[in-house]
Every structure is written in C-alpha cells, then in structure tokens.
Amino acid sequence: MAAPIAFYFDFISPYGYFASRQVEALAARHGRTVDWRPMLLGVAVLKVMGLKPLLDTPLKGDYARRDVLRQARRLGIPLGRDLNASVGNPLPPARAFYWVKRHHPELAVPLAHALFHAFWAEGRDLSTPEAVAAIALPAGLEPAAVIEGTTSDEAATLLRNAVAASIQAGIFGSPTLVVDGEPFWGSDRLRDVDEWLACGGW
C-alpha cells in the first residue's frame, strides 16, 4: 500500500474547502488514501512568514474575493459565506478535528466535511466549542462530547503539536498536498498532483 497523501488545510481557507471536496476522489484514482491535517494560517502566514491575511492584502485581496467566487462556480461547490465576514477564531474547529481523529478516527473525515460545509456553504460561525457542536455532526458524535473534547487540554496539545509539525514540514499555505515527500501548494495544483501520481513524477 502506497503512503497516504498528506492534506494540509485550514478550515477558514476557501481554497482548502475547494480541495476538501476533491482530494479523496483524486487519491482514490491512484489507490491512495488521504491523511487530513488541519494547520493554522494564522501561525504560518502571520507569525512565521510575517505576511498579512490574504483578504487584507492590497490588490491580492480583491483578486481573491473574485477568484473564490469564480472557482466555486466552476467547480459547482456551494458557497454561502460572505467573504468579508470575520473568519472568527479558527482554533475550535481544528481542535475538534484532532480530538475526534484521536478518539473516533473513523469520524474525523466526516467531521471535516461537516465543518467545511457549515462554515463555507452555510456561512456559520465556528468560533466556539458550542458553535462547533451545533453543526450537523456526523452520526455517532454527540454535541456534548464534542464540546468536552474541543475544550480539553488534550485537544489543545494535539493541535499545537500538529501546527508545529506542519511548520517544521515547511507547510505555509492551504491547501498543500504532500505526495511521497513532494509538496504541492494551492487548489489549482490538484491537477499537477493527479499527473504526478499518474506518471510517478517528473
């Protein structure tokens, strides 16, 4: 069995959302699985790289607003969020994910899809453990357990370690796919990943 494709993303990233809807089919076409690894753009972009948030960057922010809507149309992916709305606190959804990945691993990917859908298709706020627990959770996940898990020290530690590992691995953007050590940044590179997997690299 070939190694899983590492899929790094932030739930607050629209391009991460677009990739989340395509990455499993992409991997399956090549007999691969996907290891979902939320990271934090607030750490990578703002702290480590010293840049501004994408949408707050002059010129590029306006382009991104237009491009996100255009990509959603092209891919037929629902987008119900006001791009100018505050993204809120990105920690609760990411902590919830890592806690579920640890304790209910089979529910982690369904939860990731549910979180992306709640945030990007429904425009919901995910800034608190209660808000995360209030989304349409996958069957088998109780809201009370999600709140308890998301607020646990364990979840905070799991996320902190995952983010540190992502920086250590050189990951700076959402989405980034790593295939057998080869990193591909950007949802517009999924076609490159497809080609790379088909031909074994170039």
Next chain:
Amino acid sequence: MAAPIAFYFDFISPYGYFASRQVEALAARHGRTVDWRPMLLGVAVLKVMGLKPLLDTPLKGDYARRDVLRQARRLGIPLGRDLNASVGNPLPPARAFYWVKRHHPELAVPLAHALFHAFWAEGRDLSTPEAVAAIALPAGLEPAAVIEGTTSDEAATLLRNAVAASIQAGIFGSPTLVVDGEPFWGSDRLRDVDEWLACGGW
C-alpha cells in the same frame, strides 16, 4: 476581432518566463492576440502590497525554489539561472521593451522572448542598458539603439506609466492574464484561461 489578451509580467519572474513560452499559442488557439505588458513586482509586491520578495519569504521561498525547478522540468523549458543569484535591477529590460514597443512594435515580442531567454535560460545579468544591449537581439535591433532607447527619458516615462496603469488595473503578480476584463493570476492558471476562452466563461 476579439480583444487581445493582456499579459502582465516581470522579466525577473520565473513564472512570468514560463507563461511567456505558452501565452501566444494559448491565445492563437482561440483566435486572440497578446498584448505584452511588463510590470514591476518591486512596485506591486514590495511597495503597494507591503510584502517581501517571494524567494525571501520564509517557507514560501523554499517552496518556490523547488516549484520553479519542477515546473521547468515539467514544461521542458530551459532554466540556467541560479535562483539564489541577485535578480539585479529590473528597470533596464522593462524600459527597453517599452521603448521598442513604441518605436519598433513588430520587434517588441521577439525582444521579450530574447530578454527572458537571456535572463532565465542563460542566467545573464540585465541590470544595465549595456547588458540588455549585449544579449542576442532580434534582427533589426542594433545594440547602440537599444542603449540609447533604454536610457532615454521617454523609456522611463513609458515604463512608469505602464506600471501605474497595471497597479490601477489591480495587477499584483506575474504572470497575470486579463481576458475581456477577467484577471487570472499565476502560470498554473493558463489552463483556466484556455477553458474560459473555450466556453466563454463560467
């Protein structure tokens, strides 16, 4: 006749170089021509956006070094420049281009290809008018005229106005293609432009 595709790029941009090798065939497939418009990343990225140069950005710089080599291999485009070498002064090649575009318009695109090739395939320095004039110029362009044109006030004004117009148009990255008012940033978006032109947009 449909409007030309506006092609914004900086000669010091490797992704601009990659696009320069593909954009004419892309346009021709759809019965379009290309209007070549050098811009200055030093103005757009450093001054207007307030960001660092790509290769000096933590994490992203290392990724870009790897990605540039990978894209060159994939596209079969010669790359003979040390990516860590100083890019030098980007003004002379851009001024030379706009001067030639004004006085010998039929030689402007051949000159652009020659400049990209000298910089990226041969790794030459283009930091001075003399260095620009020393490359393999298109037939019909004399080195002495290139030096005189590149150092002229007219060339400086043409470039200054073109850069201001690019910022006004919201252009921030190299390459950017604008098709009927629709901007596409990044050499990995050429496939999107192809699709957009084929179907009339989405």
